[in-house]
Amino acid sequence: MKVSFPYMGSAIVYKKLFEFLEHEVIMPPKPTQRTMDLGVKYSPEFACIPLKMVMGTYLEAIEKGAKVLVTSGGHGPCRAGFYGDTHRNILKSLGYDDVELIIFDAPQDNWRAFFRNVQKIRNGVPWHKVINRMYTLYRFVQKLDELEKMVQKIRPYEVNKGQTTQVWNQIQEKFDKIKTRKQLYRVYEECKQMLLSIPTRKVDEKDRIRVGIVGEIYVVMESSINFGIEEILGNLGVEVERSLYLFEWINDNLVPWILRPKRFKEIIKKGQRYIKILIGGHAVETVGHIIDFKERGFDGIVHLMPFACLPELVTQSLIPKISKEVDIPILSLPIDEQTGKANMLTRIEAFIDLLRNRKRGKTKEVFIDNIQEHVQEERVVMV
């Protein structure tokens, strides 16, 4: 089967999954302006941006020859549960009758359908191999996420601008070639050394700014849709951490509730202080993570939401209250195909100034230091 899938975050993980199941993988291209244009053209106008982007990705994957598209469904009152069927109908109306869309909904909603899907993508690979390879993949995701977290902490202090991102791209290429667990651990050590050997500036603890990125999974994980916000913040000298990483998502969603990590349950509990009922999407997790980031000493929060996303709109309306009670500045950025980059950059820059001020508690002095640290980044290179 020529299999493809939506592109979100470290897409090599999904590629590995299907390679381990001995499919022919059609790697979807990382979303670009063209992906967006295609998606917007064929999607309902009031759908949110993840639906449109994924639609565009499907069309580009089909162009490359994909015959089967695999995706996850949604759960709860958020519209995402309906999106798989919407995509199916759009593909049908465009005349792609030979393309199959396999949607994995939450197993507890319909066990039978879930196992039917599992059998389809298992591709006849014997179960003992499947289990062994899935364990390798589990570790693969874990190691890749560990390296990404390192990247996010090194980037703000790099001496040569852009070097960390370059190394990160090389790391992903190396991981792409991994076939066995043994290789994985060797490559992981190699990559760790690559990251540690990047020259960095020494920065005082009191001058370090940490920002947590929270929100809906697609706009948080996919850099092509959020303007590469992690890099923008990194280049402004800010350490970032996302609320979502694939490894944690797997632990939180694919592991039975009883065995789920304690941390996830705690995050949900924190979120329920403000949102008591299940409203779908990632609203409760978003609020829980805001509180969690504050408790872990972060300086500010950037909240990303697809424009008109129901669960995140609920979060957004709670933000002034949360910001005040939890005592942490929060910048909410709605994202869709109409978002202008200039406006967003201005707000991000001003937000970071605000965080630096808060940390030092003196306006003048901080602005100057801030300029000194970032004049290189913000100033255009002069001849």
Next chain:
Amino acid sequence: MKEIYIGVDVGSVSTNVVAIDRNVNVLFKTYIRTNGQPIDSVKEGVKQLKETLGDVEVLGVGTTGSGRQLAGAILGADVVKNEITAHATATIHFVPDVRTIFEIGGQDSKIIIIKDQMVVDFAMNTVCAAGTGSFLDHQAERLKIPIEQFGDLALSATRPVRIAGRCTVFAESDMIAKQQFGFSKAEIIRGLCDALVRNYLNNVGRGKNLEPPFVFQGGVAANKGIRAAFERELQSKIIVPEHFNVMGAIGSAILAKDYIEKTKARTNFRGFDAADIDFSTSSFECKGCSNRCEVVKVSMEGKVIAMWGDRCGKWTNSL
């Protein structure tokens, strides 16, 4: 030989250039219509500054506004800063106890909340530009009233007319309907000012606690009608600073001054000859990877002096 710091604010509607001395006395200010020609308007501003002040020594240059990168490249700026920080810096200098800043420009409107001389919160319009300068310009044009007389006319109205202010186009439809009912121009303009202020406070100021003293700045602060509407809506006095329409530029000059004084650095200022040099900008789509960045290229007499917009730094660092 006077020693000065220059601040430049390149916005959508106007380009402002100011010069301050060590004690932040404003020695020169100019307000030029950008007219979609940011490079020319920056040059024009610098030229006027030179003609007015004669021989000066420039110690530092700061740029801000949506054209900050471009202006920074042309002039050789020491500090390139976003306009929220720049505006707050200037206002805090002139009105130390300020709590809330209303800044309405050509297309952007912002609210900045200050506490103990520190920015603690801000908001900026994202989906709607109703109530900004461009819209007022357009309405003045349509009613055939010079924009300078707009405010006085609004003040002369005795009764208000309620105009829907949700969206500029609908506000316009509603104005036309009210004209057809027989309301006078003055009453309609006053109604428009009320609608715009309501819209701004509800949209941009949503969920924010607005505390006095209030300072109102930006180009639109020249409009007495809007000022009066703010005072009616907030039931409080509004401070309009003396240099209300060039506060962003003053702020960036102050930031440049602080930076130079602290670091003892020499300025990167290209000199006043920059006004006679031929600059041009172009952009291209980089095909190096799937990001397809839109890279901006600034050339000085045919030689590339600055590039930005590439996420990987390939072009920015290539110079």
